[in-house]
Amino acid sequence: MTTTEPTSLTLNELWASRVRGGIPSIGLAELASLPIPIDVATMTPGEVVSLRAENFDSVGFGIVDPESEVIWCYPADPEESFDERFFRKRVRQALALRKRLGLVGDESGYRLIHGEGDHLAGYQVDVYAQHVVIYSLSAALDSHVPGWAEVIGSELQPLSIISKVRPAGEVPTGKVPFRLEYGVEPPATLSVREDDLLYEVHLTGGINTGLFLDMRQVRRSLRPWLRGKSVLNLFSYTGSFSMLAVREGAKSITSVDFAQGVLEWTKANLALNEIPLSKNIRFDRDDVLEYVKVARRHDKMFDVVILDPPAKTTVPNKRWFMKSDYGRLIAHALKILSPGGLLVVAASSAVAKPEKLESQIREAGKETLRRLRLVDSPGLPSDFPTQMIHPAARHLKCLFLLADD
Ligand SMILES: C[S@@+](CC[C@H](N)C(=O)[O-])C[C@H]1O[C@@H](n2cnc3c(N)ncnc32)[C@H](O)[C@@H]1O
Missing domain, CATH: 3.40.50.150 (Vaccinia Virus protein VP39)
Known part of the structure; x- marks a missing residue:
């Protein structure tokens, strides 16, 4: 999470309204047509930019991701910073929705964060019987995960949080590397309840967990x-x-x-x-x-x-x-x-x-x-x-x- 003032990127009216509306990303090719083009090649993967309308009003933040050829977009209120409070607010909103749906429980499996659907484009967070898996859709996004995981840990108090990188569009086969972010490593197999059935899931194996x-x-x-x-x-x-x-x-x-x-x-x-x-x-x-x-x-x-x-x-x-x-x-x-x-x-x-x-x-x-x-x-x-x-x-x-x- 950033503490320094991020670089500003001025969007045209169309893209400013798209970011406000919840679009997940801006293709890097689009940047050339913006009022003040920026050269992403000079930026670090994972760097945060402030997204502004032509009148300089802030519309949100972006994470620069040259590998995926996009800037991931996070709509925000003008007074917000891209910090722990920003993320905590979205995690709380996401958790409140899952509680309303009756999904949160010691044995249940559910998606806590579904990318831009929960205002956190490029990230998916799944919960399996109190064990959490954070997927980021690229290495650039992954650089923010340790900070995010801390917030999820304090809000949810799960038994464990692991993270994996899951490149968009491709499902890697076989075992994929994971990083322990919180708690103790989850067991190799655990069971999750959905209605009257239990399902064995494997969180530390491949991308797909079994359910x-x-x-x-x-x-x-x-x-x-x-x-x-x-x-x-x-x-x-x-x-x-x-x-x-x-x-x-x-x-x-x-x-x-x-x-x-x-x-x-x-x-x-x-x-x-x-x-x-x-x-x-x-x-x-x-x-x-x-x-x-x-x-x-x-x-x-x-x-x-x-x-x-x-x-x-x-x-x-x-x-x-x-x-x-x-x-x-x-x-x-x-x-x-x-x-x-x-x-x-x-x-x-x-x-x-x-x-x-x-x-x-x-x-x-x-x-x-x-x-x-x-x-x-x-x-x-x-x-x-x-x-x-x-x-x-x-x-x-x-x-x-x-x-x-
Ligand atoms: C998307 S999963 C199926 C999900 C499953 N219907 C469920 O809801 O749990 C894909 C499965 O298809 C199997 N599979 C892929 N191609 C196949 C093929 N040509 N013949 C038989 N099985 C195949 C894989 O081994 C894998 O287990």
């Missing part, structure tokens, strides 16, 4: 569709949808993922919830595109098919690109969906544009002669707020499609 907090609303919306049904969970990961299916009394549940580790993790999750393995709970270590083709050849049919793929797969000899492969997969899934069945199509990535996804679904319906009705479209839960000025940040799309009998 996607942003899918909470999808999980809740899915529950009523599962009783007595045969459920196929493709890209099953740690089995969150599979466990819901068991809890809700599905007839059978098949989890398909090509990673043996996550299938084992699913079994650990079932054990954590004292759900015994049975012949109705199946695991298939396979490539989903292969699985659906073979299932079709064997005339297998499912009442509920869940598709929740990553943007891309980077494992050698496997290929999955949401952009180019999703349409084909949806068509294959429709071929093994029972009459009256439910197809869940999720895309938790900026690469999937809602219109493109809908047109891929329409095409797949046409190709397979299936008529589909949209019956639900659960989205991000309320602990993932979006600035209206920046709707592109609403990364999750999910459609529940009911096939005709």
Whole structure:
């Protein structure tokens, strides 16, 4: 956090109003067109600038990030400084919202800070059963984290705070480095409660912890569709949808993922919830595109098919690109969906544009002669707020499609 007076950057009217409105960043290319251009090359990554309108009124602060080619923006009242009080105020606001939502508890998992949605662009803070993970979207932002972590520690008094750098757009695979910011290092595995289920999470492993907090609303919306049904969970990961299916009394549940580790993790999750393995709970270590083709050849049919793929797969000899492969997969899934069945199509990535996804679904319906009705479209839960000025940040799309009998 800065104590010296930051350099001022004068914005034109358009950018001043965007910063006031909560835009997360200004592209460095935009800076050339500003009334008094500044040369970011001369500035230190992570340096704080004061953002001003042409009449010199302060509209907020920025963090200079040449690597990401942006200045991250933080709207502020004119009398505010970019200091501990600034951050504390935003953390308190963020915490008050999560308390209002009933999310704060000893066992719960929730997002405490969702970037510019909580007026802290470039930072995400997740809480898992009193252990906190701070993600910064670049090394420049990371330089402020120790100060921020102190504030979060004093407001929340968690058991631990660790931080990780998560470059925007890319999800690094494998174990990623973390820094202990507060308390004692979290255990390698811990469990988080959501409704009537416990989920094992690993905070000190990769970027993904084992439970996607942003899918909470999808999980809740899915529950009523599962009783007595045969459920196929493709890209099953740690089995969150599979466990819901068991809890809700599905007839059978098949989890398909090509990673043996996550299938084992699913079994650990079932054990954590004292759900015994049975012949109705199946695991298939396979490539989903292969699985659906073979299932079709064997005339297998499912009442509920869940598709929740990553943007891309980077494992050698496997290929999955949401952009180019999703349409084909949806068509294959429709071929093994029972009459009256439910197809869940999720895309938790900026690469999937809602219109493109809908047109891929329409095409797949046409190709397979299936008529589909949209019956639900659960989205991000309320602990993932979006600035209206920046709707592109609403990364999750999910459609529940009911096939005709
Ligand atoms: C985004 S996660 C799925 C999240 C999961 N549906 C949930 O909500 O917990 C992606 C998963 O897809 C798996 N995966 C990626 N490409 C695959 C492929 N071509 N075939 C099978 N599994 C794949 C990965 O191993 C990973 O476990």
